[in-house]
Amino acid sequence: MDIPRRYKSMFVLPGLITLVLIIIFPLLFTIRVSFSSWNVSSPQMDFVGVANYVTMLSDGRFWAGTLRLVLLAGGTVLIQYVLGFGLALLVWRNVLGRRLWRVLFLVPMMTTPVVMAAIWQTIFHESLGPVNDLLGRLGLEPVRWLTEAGPAVVALMTVEVWQWTPFMFLLMLAGLLSLPKEPFMAAAIDGAGAWRTFREVTFPLMAPVSVSAVIIRLIEASKLSDTVYVLTSGGPGSATESPGYYLYIRALKEQQTGYGGSLSLTYLILMIVTLTVVAALLARALKVKGDS
């Protein structure tokens, strides 16, 4: 089809220009400010070279947060994938109350993360919350969920799994519902059992959906910070601090705009590189054709 140029630009340009205007200027600002000493006492756009980046190299709190995020995001997304896929398989076909389960399993992703984090804070409350109450009824010692490092990480991961497994469930269920029927009939004629059908038919057919679902969740999970802010404020100490939350402390609470800028860019670049590599590896491992 021969389409006049002005029509082509009429479709794409409004959106493209809007997004570029909204994103590019802030990004340029951040790049520029990261080479300045801008902070709360002297907000100025001077030029201090790479001083901020040198400081950052020895900023243990930032790097520890980054490593923690890799483990947290990787761990929770893997759990979400296994649970989301498993649950989708369970309510995919004949099951009593199918629609009720489907609605219920979708609900958490619709709820506001910060609001639910506030509710979770009451749930994990040491003396007044239901978790320790139930543990007590089972004869177990109360756990200091939000004031001890290990339990705080478990609490944070629980909240993330609760909130976002539904998203994985949605994508996987939509994928399952769009699968063709023939391969399953063929497997049934071959007399393949449930496990073999899953391993040789369902899983391979779902590989493309799996890769994009995991990547989408990893992208969202790597921005983790609001839930941390409300649930634990990064504590105890910095046991649950993610780079997003650490950036919030440096750039916004302490208003070290220049230093915050350099942290922001490093965080962004690390995320893009890591996610690109992970996406490529996943696609190769599951033999999905490259398709970003």
Place this chain on the structure above:
Amino acid sequence: MPRLYPAFKYTVIALWACFVAGPFMWAATTSFKDANAVQGGATYLPWLQYEPTATGWRNIFGGSGGVDVLGPFLNSALVTVAASAISLVLGSLAAYGLSRFRYRAGFVKNSDIVFFFVSQRIMPPVVLVVPFFYLLQVAGLLDTVPGLVIVTVALLLPIAVWVMVDFFNGIPREIDEMAMLDGCNPLTAFTRAILPNSLPGLTVAAMFCAVFGWNDFFFAFRLTFTEIQTLPQAIVALNSSIPPWWTLSAAALFGISPLVLLAIWVERYLSKGNLSGAIR
């Protein structure tokens, strides 16, 4: 094994259902407590374990010493609807163009433009929020609804493009061609022939926009202060003061209720098989 399978299946479903519903049940039961009932330790059953009161609910609807949730509710609704509408219009226009025509600018091709749109989701809000603050300040839009709408579009437009490109790819090109043979230009072909067939895709895109727009906290938290407050912001502010759990719980349930209703609607689309084409 085949005979044990149903038992296993329903056990897992029941366990997960309890886990999912737990926080809501807890919030619901807490919202009817008073200070004594909360301080007495965790209880679950009204009347049997504690005497229910409606203080929490009265507090969020203008009771004395309470909070105002209706103002923030309206702000949230306004921002979500406006930002979603802008994102859907701009997003489906761009998505249709990218799905139908070939663009080329130097080494940039269609797939690169799609990638550019979608990849903006990777941007952590904290990276953008400081410059947004100064830009909105210069424009006089700090602490206003239009200011918040603009930054929210940055969050939602990538989602709209992501959903709609795949959706339009699934609509046969013959429909456009027929329309153009009937004398439509590309724009009228889009509005008259394609859009009426795009309701499922637009619904999914609108749903995602609504979820991420309504639930956004960070931008509202840093870019609006006294004049404008959104619902998540108001509820979190409630939490950072010494939290009266009953008011917090009531406000939380109120704040998430519109989108919980959305889940029912989404499931209907899912069952009809309309989501499968739109997601992926």
